Amino acid sequence: MPELPEVEIVRQSLNKKIKYKKIQKIIIRNRNLRFKISPEFEKSLINKEIKKISRLSKYIILYLEDNNYCIIHLGMSGTIHLVERNKNNFKTNTSFYSSQKLPKKHNHVEIHFGNLIMIYNDPRRFGFFKFIKSQNELSSFFKNLGPEPFSKSFNCNYVFNYFKNKNKNIKNFLLDQNFVSGIGNIYSSEILYLCKIKPLKKAKNLSLQKCKKIIYFSKYVLNKAIKKGGSTIRDFKNTLGNEGKFQDEFRVYQRENSNCRRKTCNGIIKKKFITNRSTYFCNVCQK
DNA sequence: AAGAGGCCCTGATAGC
DNA sequence: TGCTATCAGGGCCTCT
Numbered sequence: 001m002p003e004l005p006e007v008e009i010v011r012q013s014l015n016k017k018i019k020y021k022k023i024q025k026i027i028i029r030n031r032n033l034r035f036k037i038s039p040e041f042e043k044s045l046i047n048k049e050i051k052k053i054s055r056l057s058k059y060i061i062l063y064l065e066d067n068n069y070c071i072i073h074l075g076m077s078g079t080i081h082l083v084e085r086n087k088n089n090f091k092t093n094t095s096f097y098s099s100q101k102l103p104k105k106h107n108h109v110e111i112h113f114g115n116l117i118m119i120y121n122d123p124r125r126f127g128f129f130k131f132i133k134s135q136n137e138l139s140s141f142f143k144n145l146g147p148e149p150f151s152k153s154f155n156c157n158y159v160f161n162y163f164k165n166k167n168k169n170i171k172n173f174l175l176d177q178n179f180v181s182g183i184g185n186i187y188s189s190e191i192l193y194l195c196k197i198k199p200l201k202k203a204k205n206l207s208l209q210k211c212k213k214i215i216y217f218s219k220y221v222l223n224k225a226i227k228k229g230g231s232t233i234r235d236f237k238n239t240l241g242n243e244g245k246f247q248d249e250f251r252v253y254q255r256e257n258s259n260c261r262r263k264t265c266n267g268i269i270k271k272k273f274i275t276n277r278s279t280y281f282c283n284v285c286q287k
Numbered sequence: 288a289a290g291a292g293g294c295c296c297t298g299a300t301a302g303c
Numbered sequence: 304t305g306c307t308a309t310c311a312g313g314g315c316c317t318c319t
Contacts, residue, residue, distance in 0.1 A: 002312055002313090003312055003313090006312070034295075034296095034313090034314085034315090058312090058313075058314095073313085073314090074312085074313090075296095075312090075313060075314085076296090076311065076312060076313055076314095077296090077297080077298090077311080077312085105297095106297085122296095122297095123296075123297050123298065124295085124296045124297050124298085124311090124313095125295080125296055125297080126295070126296070126313060126314080127313090166289085166290095167290075168289075168290060168291095172290080172291090175313090175314095177313090177314075184312050184313070185311090185312060185313085186312055187312085230312090231312075232312090233311075234299075234311065234312085235298095235311085235312075275290090275291060275292070276291095276292070277311095277313095278311085
């Protein structure tokens with residue numbers, strides 16, 4: 001589900017709601033996420049204050065006391081819900097709370113901050129929670145991650161040199177988190193459309209100009225998506241259970257057989273599976 | 288050793 | 304209120 005913009009939306013609301021709060025209780029209903037949640041997980045987090053909430057590519061990082069951290073990844077279908085418990089919506093026979101847009105199934109993790117409760121829901125369980133006990137362990141966890149699109153090191157030199165002699169197509173590079181981190185399947189199609197580059201173009205054949213465009217439009221699309229609250233295709237919801245709005249502005253994603261949105265182009269949007277991921281592009285103006 | 292493909296999992300939808 | 308097949312915002316692991 002969530003690419004950089006969606007994860008950033010979640011981070012922003014966590015930052016407003018749980019910063020400086022103390023974890024008072026943790027309930028794990030299903031430990032079998034992508035990585036199994038260890039039996040010590042609860043003990044490590046309990047009574048710790050959240051000092052800061054940051055994001056690195058598609059990962060959320062909770063900064064805890066004593067140089068401890070908790071990494072959260074939402075996988076394909078993970079959502080985080082913040083619900084307020086009060087007299088009217090508390091049900092004593094379950095831990096769930098009515099009057100919220102909370103799914104009924106797959107609420108795997110609950111972190112309680114007094115009456116405010118953070119609930120992790122994930123039908124497909126590709127996401128995870130991971131406790132990190134030191135700064136070293138934190139940096140080693142991310143050691144293979146490429147620069148974020150917004151970072152200074154995602155520049156023309158880096159991209160152009162990285163692509164030299166690479167036979168892989170550009171679509172796959174945008175999805176490759178070791179090259180650039182945070183872009184996923186939706187935004188890679190959108191970025192390449194704006195760059196007028198066809199997704200199957202070999203990276204080594206991209207000019208310096210095209211590399212510049214890739215950098216520019218990566219930032220452009222992701223920034224715009226963040227401003228619109230992210231994209232909702234099926235699962236993504238913000239912490240209040242509301243959908244994003246950027247899907248209304250897709251130029252190619254899920255627009256198969258529609259006309260190209262460029263006024264001067266008479267192309268048609270095509271869908272093609274590239275290494276098993278659906279990819280959308282204009283058959284005329286992307287070259 | 289770069290690059291392609293399978294796989295983890297559940298649910299929604301389309302087609303029969 | 305049937306099946307069954309296909310596909311979905313990710314990323315790790317294995318094979319060549």
